[in-house]
Amino acid sequence: MNSRERFFAVLAGETPDMVPVVPVLDGYFAPKVIGRGNDECWLDDSCLAQALAAAQKAFGYDGAVAEMGLGRHPNLLGCRVEVKGNQVPLVVETLIEDAGDLAKIAVPDPWQEGKLEPVRRLARQLGSGIAILGSVRSAFEYAASVRGLVDFFTDFYRNPQLARDLIRACLPATLAVGRALAQAGADAIVIKDSFASTSMISPDHYREFAFPAEVEAVAELKQMAPVILHICRNSLPILPEMARTGAAVLEIDSPVDLVQARQAVGGKVVLKGNIDAVSVMEKGSRADVERAVETAMKAAKAGGRFILSTGDSIPSSAPAENVAALVEFGRKYGKY
Amino acid sequence: MGLLDRFKQALVAGDAEAAAGLAGEVAARDTYSAGRILAALSSAMEEVGAKYETGEYFIPEMLRSAAAVEAALQVLDPYLFERRPDHAGVVVMGTVRGDVHNIGKNIIVSALRAAGYRVYDLGVNVSAAKFVAKVKEVNADLLLLSAFTTSTKQALMDVISALGEAGLRGRVKVVSGGAAHSPELAREVGVDAFAGDVKSTLAACRELMGGA
Incomplete structure (x- = not known):
């Protein structure tokens, strides 16, 4: 059974030979595998594709993230972005001041300027034996980027209609990028909805603002590829809704207990998680990684429908030894 | 009531x-x-x-x-x-270079103003040089550095070293906080106090100002 078969066996509800290991290893960590800086790859899709492919080859995990550079997403929607060193891309000028600006949000063409060509190359380079996970931002997350997070959250009380309209206006961008990723060769589409976490907003606000757009995006994109819904930090109170979106896989983070997560979502949805990207992968030792992997496997391996992963992006400063250890111990404890 | x-x-x-x-x-x-x-x-x-x-x-x-x-x-x-024309203290605050997270900073700025501090909010993505210039200009008692992402350690260290180079490190107390922070990181970087939330920030500021 190769990596891709292992991944799809889990999605089909079958028991593979072992639990697939598919960390969230993306534009934060991958550039250093090829000795490049984040700033070089976050606005250069060819550099990023090369880094993502090299990282998969170096560590041998079962599924590779394929994405546009981090700086590309807000940029795609018309925001001015600044990238410096290994710092997260900064949106230096937001787009939306009031409802009158909503028309500024155009449906982007992700193929323009070759932004997705590298994803296609990545898929080709890794061959058909590796699962390719195309990553896109949710409409909720795009809305936060173009409005600015403080104003966006403040709108929930001050101007909820603007927040709703803005999310709706951003939905075509999520759909366009998601569709294009599938066309470029992605085996699954990851919808990242980090700001919808109940570490940030209440479950009621999640249901009011984030959930409806998730439902629409999943319904549309799953016609092209299975959808993985990512919400990092705490998502336990909203897991039943996340499962109801129709996503095939829920990517959950370390604050959520895997046993409780399984109880919350029932037996049909695949869970992907939940090794702590910071305390274990970045700051922990090899022994910490082993302990965390063993704990996750004990909690979620039985019965299948589990993919071992980090709960969030592995930071650029995480030691490569810990990524190797994640795969090594994933294999050791993941056998069925 | x-x-x-x-x-x-x-x-x-x-x-x-x-x-x-x-x-x-x-x-x-x-x-x-x-x-x-x-x-x-x-x-x-x-x-x-x-x-x-x-x-x-x-x-x-x-x-x-x-x-x-x-x-x-x-x-x-x-x-x-x-x-009461006097105030609890003069504070300069901002999110360090390379970080644009302003939620925590904005909340702390309001809490400090509510507690009677005169607060100069420099915004986000603030360079070490800008922090130093403002501390000097307003003769700040406290400098509060907010950092959300884990990649901001160097930016924090740059501020501390720039304060030293300007001869201000002995004159201003520095508090750091934010999601990326820990007491260990704060010690490593060399700030005077670490604060993780509204309550601990207010307590740290009171203590550094010589209050109870």
Whole structure:
């Protein structure tokens, strides 16, 4: 059974030979595998594709993230972005001041300027034996980027209609990028909805603002590829809704207990998680990684429908030894 | 319920309009000292912080209360100055270079203003040179550095070393905080105190200013 078969066996509800290991290893960590800086790859899709492919080859995990550079997403929607060193891309000028600006949000063409060509190359380079996970931002997350997070959250009380309209206006961008990723060769589409976490907003606000757009995006994109819904930090109170979106896989983070997560979502949805990207992968030792992997496997391996992963992006400063250890111990404890 | 209690309740509920209206009533009465008014404002923000810690409030609710504090302070500022021209201390605050997260910073700025500090908010993605220039210009007692992402350690160290080079490190106390922080990182970087939430920030500032 190769990596891709292992991944799809889990999605089909079958028991593979072992639990697939598919960390969230993306534009934060991958550039250093090829000795490049984040700033070089976050606005250069060819550099990023090369880094993502090299990282998969170096560590041998079962599924590779394929994405546009981090700086590309807000940029795609018309925001001015600044990238410096290994710092997260900064949106230096937001787009939306009031409802009158909503028309500024155009449906982007992700193929323009070759932004997705590298994803296609990545898929080709890794061959058909590796699962390719195309990553896109949710409409909720795009809305936060173009409005600015403080104003966006403040709108929930001050101007909820603007927040709703803005999310709706951003939905075509999520759909366009998601569709294009599938066309470029992605085996699954990851919808990242980090700001919808109940570490940030209440479950009621999640249901009011984030959930409806998730439902629409999943319904549309799953016609092209299975959808993985990512919400990092705490998502336990909203897991039943996340499962109801129709996503095939829920990517959950370390604050959520895997046993409780399984109880919350029932037996049909695949869970992907939940090794702590910071305390274990970045700051922990090899022994910490082993302990965390063993704990996750004990909690979620039985019965299948589990993919071992980090709960969030592995930071650029995480030691490569810990990524190797994640795969090594994933294999050791993941056998069925 | 007394006027100050109603005022505090409006702040905790994040009702900016009611808070501003009640602030006007508070200001109109001579019976309230500046100290009592500031205590009401400050305890409201501490209560908001506590509600966040216990999962009753989330970030939008904290932002709503911070906005209510700002609305109340717009009304109260001239009266507070009239009744107590001094202040709890001069604070310069900002999010360090390479980081644009402003939620935590904005909430802390409001809490500090509510506690009677004169706060200069430099915004986000602030260079070490800009922090140093402002500390010098306003003769700050405290410098508060906010950092959300894990990649900001170098930016924090740059501020500390720039303060040293400008001969200001002995004159200003530095507090760091934010999601990316830990007491260990704060020690490593060389700040005077680490604060993880509203309550601990206010406590750290009080202590560094020589209060209880």
